[in-house]
Amino acid sequence: MxxxxxFEDMCAQMYFRGKMFGYVHLYNGQEAVSTGFIKLLKKxxxxxxxxxxxxxxxxKGVPARAVMSELFGKTTxxxxxxxxxxxxFSREHNLLGGFSFIGEGIPVATGAAFTSKYRREVLKEADxxxxxxxxxxxxxxxxxxxxxxxxxxxxxxxxxVFVVQNNLWAMAMSHLRATSDPQIxxxxxxxxxxxxxxxxxxxxxxxxxAQTAIxxxxxxxxxxxxxxxxxxxxxxxxTGPEELCDPAEKAHYAARDPIxxxxxxxxENNPASETELKAIDKKIEELVExxxxxxxxxxxxxxxxxxxxxxxxxxxxxxxxxxxxRCEDPKFMEGTAQCKKRGIERGPxxxxxxxxxxxxxxxxxxxxxxxxLPLASCQFPKKFTKYLTSADEAHDRDVSIHWQPxxxxxxxxxxxxxxxxxxxxxxxxxxxxxxxxxxxxxxxxKGQGRLP
Amino acid sequence: xxxxxxxxxxxxxxxxxxLEKYGPERVxxxxxxxxxxxxxxxxxxxxGLRPVVEFMTFNFSMQAIDHxxxxxxxxxxxxxxxxxxxxxxxxxxxxxxxxxxxxxxxYAAWYGSCPGLKVxxxxxxxxxxxxxxxxxxxxxxxVFLENELxxxxxxPVSAEALDSSFCLPIGKxxxxxxxxxxxxxxxxxxxxxxxxxxxxxxxxGISAEVINLRSIRPLDRATINASVRKTSRLVTVEEVFPxxxxxxxxxxxxxxxxxxxxDAPVERIAGADVPMPxxxxxxxxxxxxxxxxxxxxxxTCFRSR
Numbered sequence: 219m220x221x222x223x224x225f226e227d228m229c230a231q232m233y234f235r236g237k238m239f240g241y242v243h244l245y246n247g248q249e250a251v252s253t254g255f256i257k258l259l260k261k262x263x264x265x266x267x268x269x270x271x272x273x274x275x276x277x278k279g280v281p282a283r284a285v286m287s288e289l290f291g292k293t294t295x296x297x298x299x300x301x302x303x304x305x306x307f308s309r310e311h312n313l314l315g316g317f318s319f320i321g322e323g324i325p326v327a328t329g330a331a332f333t334s335k336y337r338r339e340v341l342k343e344a345d346x347x348x349x350x351x352x353x354x355x356x357x358x359x360x361x362x363x364x365x366x367x368x369x370x371x372x373x374x375x376x377x378x379v380f381v382v383q384n385n386l387w388a389m390a391m392s393h394l395r396a397t398s399d400p401q402i403x404x405x406x407x408x409x410x411x412x413x414x415x416x417x418x419x420x421x422x423x424x425x426x427x428a429q430t431a432i433x434x435x436x437x438x439x440x441x442x443x444x445x446x447x448x449x450x451x452x453x454x455x456x457t458g459p460e461e462l463c464d465p466a467e468k469a470h471y472a473a474r475d476p477i478x479x480x481x482x483x484x485x486e487n488n489p490a491s492e493t494e495l496k497a498i499d500k501k502i503e504e505l506v507e508x509x510x511x512x513x514x515x516x517x518x519x520x521x522x523x524x525x526x527x528x529x530x531x532x533x534x535x536x537x538x539x540x541x542x543x544r545c546e547d548p549k550f551m552e553g554t555a556q557c558k559k560r561g562i563e564r565g566p567x568x569x570x571x572x573x574x575x576x577x578x579x580x581x582x583x584x585x586x587x588x589x590x591l592p593l594a595s596c597q598f599p600k601k602f603t604k605y606l607t608s609a610d611e612a613h614d615r616d617v618s619i620h621w622q623p624x625x626x627x628x629x630x631x632x633x634x635x636x637x638x639x640x641x642x643x644x645x646x647x648x649x650x651x652x653x654x655x656x657x658x659x660x661x662x663x664k665g666q667g668r669l670p
Numbered sequence: 671x672x673x674x675x676x677x678x679x680x681x682x683x684x685x686x687x688x689l690e691k692y693g694p695e696r697v698x699x700x701x702x703x704x705x706x707x708x709x710x711x712x713x714x715x716x717x718g719l720r721p722v723v724e725f726m727t728f729n730f731s732m733q734a735i736d737h738x739x740x741x742x743x744x745x746x747x748x749x750x751x752x753x754x755x756x757x758x759x760x761x762x763x764x765x766x767x768x769x770x771x772x773x774x775x776x777y778a779a780w781y782g783s784c785p786g787l788k789v790x791x792x793x794x795x796x797x798x799x800x801x802x803x804x805x806x807x808x809x810x811x812x813v814f815l816e817n818e819l820x821x822x823x824x825x826p827v828s829a830e831a832l833d834s835s836f837c838l839p840i841g842k843x844x845x846x847x848x849x850x851x852x853x854x855x856x857x858x859x860x861x862x863x864x865x866x867x868x869x870x871x872x873x874x875g876i877s878a879e880v881i882n883l884r885s886i887r888p889l890d891r892a893t894i895n896a897s898v899r900k901t902s903r904l905v906t907v908e909e910v911f912p913x914x915x916x917x918x919x920x921x922x923x924x925x926x927x928x929x930x931x932x933d934a935p936v937e938r939i940a941g942a943d944v945p946m947p948x949x950x951x952x953x954x955x956x957x958x959x960x961x962x963x964x965x966x967x968x969x970t971c972f973r974s975r
Contacts (some may be wrong), residue, residue: 264717266713297748297749297750297752298750300747300748300749300750301748301749301750305748305749307745307748307749307750307752307753308752309749309752309753314713314716314753315741315745315748315749315753317740317741318740319736319740322709322736322737322740322741324709325705325706325707325708325709325710325712325713325737326709326710326712326713326716326737326741327713328706328709328710328713329709329710329711329712329713329714329715329716329717330713330714330716330717331713332710332713332714333713333714333717333718333719334717336695336714336719339695340695340696362705363705363706363709366701366703366705366706366707367706367709367710369701369703369706370700370701370703370706370707370710373701526750526751527746527747527749527750527751528746528747528785528786529746529786529788529809529810530746530751530754530755530756530809530810576795576799576824576825576827577795577821577822577823577824577825578792578794578795578798578816578817578820578821578822578823578824578825579682579683579684579798579820579821579822580795581792581794581795581796581797581798581799581802581825581827582684582760582792582798582799582802582816582821583684583685583686583687583688584799585799585802585803585806586685586688586722586802586806
């Protein structure tokens with residue numbers, strides 16, 4: 219919490235000295251929410267935040283140096299200066315962004331939670347119990363995307379916690395003027411999930427509630443909506459004018475400063491002494507100064523960085539290991555009409571001039587049928603077993619393969635080392651699995667009389 | 671995932687049989703929440719899954735355009751390559767028959783102007799098959815614009831296309847018909863119109879080269895310019911609003927790169943600059959017809975005589 223406060227104060231100083239620019243939104247006063255929740259997470263859990271996201275990045279473990287140099291627009295670490303204050307991403311720490319549109323991060327967080335559940339139940343990664351936290355404000359709770367995601371997270375029981383940082387103001391719009399029912403936690407039960415309200419200025423209470431919510435998500439019980447009543451000690455953003463809030467309200471919350479409150483608690487109940495706390499203060503001060511120095515000395519992005527990273531794969535389809543387009547590679551076209559068997563004759567349309575001419579609609583569905591990998595050991599719940607064909611059931615007992623290679627008829631008949639066109643793309647050569655799959659395909663084709 | 675893709679077998683029956691084969695955990699019927707499920711698709715793609723998100727029509731994608739542009743297209747850049755978004759947004763695009771103004775817009779130009787997205791517009795079955803496979807395998811967000819009126823139309827395909835590894839490159843246009851007098855560029859349904867126009871023109875002694883753009887972004891400027899340098903005349907054809915459209919971009923590209931080779935001003939055939947009317951005769955006037963393309967091609971050919 220002290221790191222967050224010191225960092226944000228330093229941001230304000232740097233901003234007014236002209237080292238940072240654009241929009242900067244500070245988190246002073248709300249530290250208890252970020253710390254209380256994020257410090258309970260594992261490294262693999264994800265956090266999705268908003269434009270007010272410096273502290274979420276710091277809590278999740280992104281080094282202060284990286285965040286500061288991102289804010290200065292320098293090229294070292296974090297997003298190489300391409301994201302800025304509002305768009306902090308870190309693959310390593312599973313910080314999936316800073317989004318500047320409010321409500322935009324909520325569906326993305328819901329998608330991350332969806333992936334966690336999908337990996338556990340469909341891809342069978344039994345130890346995947348990652349939880350996602352979505353942080354957003356009171357103003358967002360009137361936005362359509364918030365409700366859409368509460369609904370979908372509840373129907374699909376996704377491992378997500380929706381954390382509302384209710385600081386009573388959305389820029390200069392009071393929460394009470396903008397919302398028909400200002401008690402946000404009540405919106406949880408309306409969608410069939412647990413809704414909890416907590417004092418967001420008390421980090422220990424937040425932590426307690428966070429433990430329940432995160433445990434619920436991890437155990438598969440579904441989402442939780444947590445409303446943290448908190449307050450911002452600074453204005454909405456460093457560029458804006460002072461807002462319309464009442465000085466008495468500000469004073470009321472200033473007296474409940476989460477850092478001061480925790481310090482008092484620690485000293486009174488003896489887990490720490492004043493000297494120890496002062497030492498922490500000093501250490502953090504040095505850390506933040508070091509971050510500023512590092513950012514100052516970091517280089518600006520070079521000119522050639524402007525056009526980088528627009529696409530993950532700039533050439534359109536992919537470059538093969540020999541440096542040419544994969545699709546120009548003649549071996550890529552190897553293969554026989556396996557798709558006839560898989561279902562290119564299914565689909566809509568039909569009625570063509572020549573029977574067997576695939577329609578446009580069939581042209582769309584066939585790659586989905588083929589690209590969607592049959593996952594061998596999917597165990598569908600009992601009531602859905604009627605969707606399994608007997609070939610799938612037989613396969614279920616054999617082996618668990620994540621990537622099923624496609625083989626040409628010649629390679630199935632030959633004794634040569636296996637290399638399928640998909641291996642070329644995926645760069646995988648899991649020969650044991652490939653062997654098992656080859657065996658299965660040979661058996662199937664023999665059964666159909668297509669192989670001797 | 672999308673609306674009605676599972677139990678209803680697809681709003682246009684495109685996804686028939688998918689639920690049966692892959693089960694409800696992989697083929698998701700969503701509630702009517704475009705912004706929500708487009709965002710969920712993007713979030714899942716951040717984590718390495720490869721979702722295919724269907725919009726019943728791309729008109730509905732306007733409710734989710736924030737996610738397509740801001741969370742999908744821009745993420746690779748904003749995160750300096752840490753996060754790639756291998757998601758495919760597909761669905762019906764452009765004018766259908768008699769569906770009115772809010773269901774008839776073509777989004778090629780809007781999505782085509784945004785860096786970070788790949789935008790594909792298949793015409794034939796072979797295009798659809800090859801491009802969709804390439805799109806799913808591509809590590810970047812792809813907007814795949816289909817056409818409702820083409821779903822039932824059949825096309826002959828080469829034996830290569832039936833191969834299960836068949837893919838087409840993203841960013842390359844196809845010359846559907848070679849010619850030497852005038853270049854006609856088109857995409858999606860209007861490629862069919864352009865080919866018919868080329869047949870009519872051939873009877874009058876004008877040999878038209880028809881280019882099927884296939885990929886709006888990245889646009890295959892090399893093929894278009896090479897063709898214009900060969901024929902010296904250009905007609906661009908697109909279905910919907912002319913201002914800031916695909917034809918405008920092609921015209922600018924040709925003027926920038928092949929100005930000296932042009933023998934006539936570029937002709938731009940587009941839909942009428944009005945929201946699509948409902949009445950059948952008005953609708954027919956609002957969308958380019960084969961005769962319009964023929965007239966434009968003739969204008970380019972006779973101007974310099």
